[in-house]
Amino acid sequence: MKKLLVIGFSAALLLGACSEENATDTTNExxxxxxxAAGSSADIKQEMMRFYMSVPNTINASDADLNAFEAAQADxxxxxxxxxxxxxxxxxxxxxxxAAAVEGIEIPETLEEQKGEIEEALALIKESYDMKAxxxxxxxxxxxxxxxxxxxxxxxxxLLEVQELNPSSIQNEVSQ
Numbered sequence: 001m002k003k004l005l006v007i008g009f010s011a012a013l014l015l016g017a018c019s020e021e022n023a024t025d026t027t028n029e030x031x032x033x034x035x036x037a038a039g040s041s042a043d044i045k046q047e048m049m050r051f052y053m054s055v056p057n058t059i060n061a062s063d064a065d066l067n068a069f070e071a072a073q074a075d076x077x078x079x080x081x082x083x084x085x086x087x088x089x090x091x092x093x094x095x096x097x098x099a100a101a102v103e104g105i106e107i108p109e110t111l112e113e114q115k116g117e118i119e120e121a122l123a124l125i126k127e128s129y130d131m132k133a134x135x136x137x138x139x140x141x142x143x144x145x146x147x148x149x150x151x152x153x154x155x156x157x158x159l160l161e162v163q164e165l166n167p168s169s170i171q172n173e174v175s176q
Contacts, residue, residue, distance in 0.1 A: 054105070063097075069088065070175070114162075149170075
């Protein structure tokens with residue numbers, strides 16, 4: 001009887017130890033999965049911010065003549081005659097170059113889940129610059145193009161907020 005009691009007690013200890021080890025393994029796996037997800041989330045945040053900042057940098061690389069025209073137009077200091085036409089032509093070329101640059105922006109693989117929304121926002125920015133180029137052959141009224149760009153800003157801000165990042169304005173970054 002004593003042997004049976006010792007065997008039963010040993011079995012209970014052995015089963016208890018195995019059970020505790022399995023619980024520890026499960027907890028470690030859950031912790032690793034949570035840390036991996038958090039790391040992935042941090043990577044996405046970081047990549048989103050890096051990508052977001054690259055958009056105005058890409059635009060600013062090619063829109064200087066357009067910005068100069070818009071600034072002169074806002075100050076009512078546009079030149080007249082041939083000088084005005086040269087300024088419009090340079091601004092139109094800059095708008096077309098910028099639209100092409102925006103179209104060529106590549107979305108990182110890390111942002112695959114957000115790719116659709118990012119593509120929509122970039123398409124709106126491109127359309128805004130296409131509209132500006134078209135307007136430069138006419139009266140050069142940019143209200144509709146600015147509204148289109150604001151739509152893109154709103155889409156980007158929604159993406160930033162989902163990642164718990166502060167919203168910003170690409171329009172403010174590229175109008176300088």
